[in-house]
Amino acid sequence: MILKNKRILLGVSGSIAAYKVPELVRRLREQGAEIRIVLTSGGAQFITPLTLQAVSGSQVEQQWITDTVQPISQESSFGHIELARWADLIVIVPASANCMARLAHGFASDLLSTLCLASDAPLAVVPAMNQQMWKAPATQDNIQCLDKRGTLIWGPDSGVQACGETGAGRMLEISEIIEKINAFWQEKIFSKMCLVITAGTTHEAIDPVRFLSNRSSGKMGYAIARSAQMMGAKVILISGPSALSCPTGIDYYPVESAAQMYQTVIEQITQADIFIAAAAVADYRPVQAQVHKIKKHNDTMHLELERTQDILAAVAALPEAPFTVGFAAETQDLEHYALDKLQRKKLNMIAANPVGKNLGFDQEDNCLSVYWKAGKKQLPRMHKTQLAQQLLQLIYTEYQKHS
Template sequence: MQRLNETNILLGITGGIAAYKTPDLVRKLKAQGANVRVVLTPSAKEFVSPLALQAVSGTPVSLELLDPAAEAAMGHIELAKWADRVLVAPASANFIARLAAGMADDLLSTLCLATSAPLYLAPAMNQQMYRAAATQQNLHTLQTRGVTLLGPAEGEQACGDTGPGRMLEPQELTDLMASAVTTPLLAGVSLLITAGPTREAIDPVRYLSNHSSGKMGYALAKAAQQLGAQVTLVSGPVALSTPFGCRRIDVQSAQQMHQAVMAEVANMDIFIGCAAVADYRPAQQVEQKIKKNRDEMTLSLVKNPDILSDVAARPDRPFVVGFAAETQDMEHYARDKLSRKRLDMIAANDVSKQNIGFNSEQNALSVFWPSGETQLPLCDKHSLALQLLQVIAEQYKEKQDAQDRRKDTGSADR
């Protein structure tokens, strides 16, 4: 389904290294059915070719405010009226400042003042420029005027710095624009996700853990936010950036993850336990580093709290989704876990297969619930997350409807 079918999107591009990604952004917007017209600022032409953007958009690129050919038909007003949505990506610190000041000294800033369409900015700049008090004040000013900010993301930047200021990726921006046009699938839903491994300390320098990278859980958090959910992510130690728009709580051990989940879950509609939580921990953590003075060493292990079971046992339980990473008899063990822990749904994958599961960019899932099942074939984890959330949303709504019917029946009986 083309989620942006016949939506007119005016894409404004300002001067910044992230402008090199905009031909791909245009392509992805058009793949979702959007009609795209592009406006370049003078400095943006130094980073991306107007000819390349014309080729992927299929329409001439607008460059100058005082273009005699365009002005004959009041081109800037025509463009402002044509747009259903205006997206500025990348939005530089300079452009953000001029827009906040209400300036109209080039075509793009003039269009932003002249249009009645919703305006979206995807900031992109050095992390220190983004953190600067002036930039933060300008962004706040624009938000109070109804401008929607998309990002920025955090991570390594072209200058070598690391921090907030990266433009969101073209696929992320496309998904967010699609969500803005349609009613998001998870609008109004509060969702709690666990992700990554846990580390169970043996001594100050050693721990027990597993191979989980956290990529599947982070993909779910990112996709859920794009689908309109309010996402809280409880994360074990991973080398991943916080998905845009998500609240992140960092933990190390299974006990810490249990405490964080129990502190948050009362206010949640859906809980997804995607973390690879250690089943056991050392009975005692040695205060000093253990020296290698014996040929053998015995560790005594005790069981960790079961997060999934404890969430599912609550009287005010949310819709509970578990994960099962198996190496054999996947369906048998997944269905047993679904029943034994009283889950609403479980997503299982076979981590014994190559290029799937832990540390991989791809995954495939078998999804089970008490009255049904479905198979989600191998694909990248973000696409898979969107598919899984579609299934979760359907079953969550079905359960909510059933509960509402029971309430109505109970009221009628009284």
């Protein structure tokens, strides 16, 4: 795991979004990170030290939660130096407008701002505030100041806020913050490489209101795209219908049908060093989609279907094909069907996963059995983000041998 034994200091400042921090702490600890927390006086108005201590497993630093530096004993009088030296990364989450103003102007008026001055660890801020406060000239000046000094600015997001207003200023979702933290340490193994990735499902029209499709949330494909980007790749994501939002910085091509996905893949594939086909593309489509909605007159209906174009096989058959990775979702005989697909379509690698019984579809985690000509590897059940990272590491290793 990327975060194993990484020492992350979380600073919690005064924002209603502080209530989300326990979930962040829990998720980071699950990935092996060591966590220590500094709670400001403003942060303590929204969440208690006891709550944070319970989820972090360590003492929450709060002896300096007043506006002036007042160590409670000689023993703790250099606590800010100890914390400053301990941290591999400092993340202030949520970062209020007041907190960022203190950082921008070099104040040392509480424990958090003091240790930030005393530390040479990288600093990231995750803004959270009212939309009007975010766009205020003073806040924007402070952000620009922090950015010029190399502070990592993660967010904010836009949407409905706790105050009922709508706009920029929402704290990033916990999953996005974890991705940012992982990306900070992620080795950029795909630097100067292009990965074309398909995700989601496809819709094959029966009539204007009905379609044929496969079950797929797109979560695995999107996780692969985000992880590949964190690993330094230029990512082209070609996605069928999905409720997920495309990460910023990724070239995104939304499509509807298998034919549209095929056409877009063929147009983009010349750029690809690696092609990963994670989409659940429909194998069949109606021969003729009806112009108007089919009315319910009979007890039965006959629907004539025809095969869709095989995107994966078409890419693998190109004269200068990229390293091609397929996916196989199976309910039985997983290895047999995966190896058959690997050989029949002349793929470089295939990732197979069992589906059904709370596996695969619409889940946050999954497991994979990965096969290639010279071997195989089992990736146990884990969160799809972690699974994507491990799969990409494996793909990169085999790609290097192939090239």
